[in-house]
Amino acid sequence: MSFYEQALQRFLRESGAAADSDASRALAEQAFLAGWRAAGGELLLVDRIPMEDEK
Numbered sequence: 001m002s003f004y005e006q007a008l009q010r011f012l013r014e015s016g017a018a019a020d021s022d023a024s025r026a027l028a029e030q031a032f033l034a035g036w037r038a039a040g041g042e043l044l045l046v047d048r049i050p051m052e053d054e055k
Contacts, residue, residue, distance in 0.1 A: 004041070007032075007036070008029065008032055011032045012025065012028055012029070012032075017029075
């Protein structure tokens with residue numbers, strides 16, 4: 001798992017969005033991405049990890 005993905009998962013877990021609805025999680029991911037870019041992080045292309053119910 002990339003550093004970006006690890007940071008995103010931690011953000012979702014700590015914000016409580018990981019357990020919320022898909023819409024809530026999507027908004028949290030957008031907020032994280034905006035913060036990541038604002039902090040000077042570059043979005044690296046990473047393979048999206050499927051959720052448990054998508055496997």
